[in-house]
Amino acid sequence: MLSLCLPTAMMDSNKMTINLVLFGMTQSGKSSAGNILLGSTDFHSSFAPCSVTKDCSLGRSCHFHSFMRRGGQEVTLQVQVLDTPGYPHSRLSKKHVKQEVREALAHHFGQEGLHLALLVQRVDVPLCEQEESSPVQMIQELLGHAWKNYTAILFTHAEKIEEAGLNEDEYLHEASDTLLTLLNSIQRRYIFQYKKGNSLNEQRLKILERIIEFIKENCYQVLTFK
Numbered sequence: 304m305l306s307l308c309l310p311t312a313m314m315d316s317n318k319m320t321i322n323l324v325l326f327g328m329t330q331s332g333k334s335s336a337g338n339i340l341l342g343s344t345d346f347h348s349s350f351a352p353c354s355v356t357k358d359c360s361l362g363r364s365c366h367f368h369s370f371m372r373r374g375g376q377e378v379t380l381q382v383q384v385l386d387t388p389g390y391p392h393s394r395l396s397k398k399h400v401k402q403e404v405r406e407a408l409a410h411h412f413g414q415e416g417l418h419l420a421l422l423v424q425r426v427d428v429p430l431c432e433q434e435e436s437s438p439v440q441m442i443q444e445l446l447g448h449a450w451k452n453y454t455a456i457l458f459t460h461a462e463k464i465e466e467a468g469l470n471e472d473e474y475l476h477e478a479s480d481t482l483l484t485l486l487n488s489i490q491r492r493y494i495f496q497y498k499k500g501n502s503l504n505e506q507r508l509k510i511l512e513r514i515i516e517f518i519k520e521n522c523y524q525v526l527t528f529k
Contacts, residue, residue, distance in 0.1 A: 329389030416525025
């Protein structure tokens with residue numbers, strides 16, 4: 304059972320913890336993106352001809368002191384990221400992956416709640432019409448009717464857009480109808496992650512700033528899992 308609530312701890316303290324979950328296809332860059340968000344190497348990430356992540360895993364970042372100001376006070380931020388197996392998976396059944404993720408969401412975010420689900424999508428892999436095995440379909444099933452308010456797309460390997468001689472707006476203009484429809488349904492919440500040019504700290508800060516914007520737009524509400 305899913306429910307919406309406003310965590311009082313976030314409003315009463317100068318410390319903020321945000322809870323995120325990563326969804327995506329095999330080799331989309333989920334685990335690598337999770338490591339960037341955490342500023343660590345908690346999640347195993349490597350190139351392979353098969354799915355690498357087999358189990359859900361929760362990672363916690365160090366504390367980012369004075370990350371932002373709220374009510375005139377400096378706020379310390381901590382990030383919790385739940386990494387999930389690729390979907391569809393090269394070795395695990397669709398039913399197994401869904402059950403694994405469902406149980407992990409309830410275990411880790413059942414009380415504290417989930418702030419945002421990130422659909423990790425490579426910019427060089429077209430998002431085709433949704434099928435039963437798509438990560439979008441799994442997000443809809445696991446997050447329920449409110450999924451559109453708690454989902455954003457994290458585009459990985461965004462440096463390939465520049466290599467193709469495009470900018471972000473041009474890339475989105477050329478995107479598939481399926482991707483554009485999805486973006487519109489989630490209020491165009493998206494982030495581009497680049498590997499070139501910026502240090503890992505700069506990448507992390509830029510991505511986290513965007514994520515905080517999305518969470519603010521939701522008035523810090525969370526999805527809880529019971």
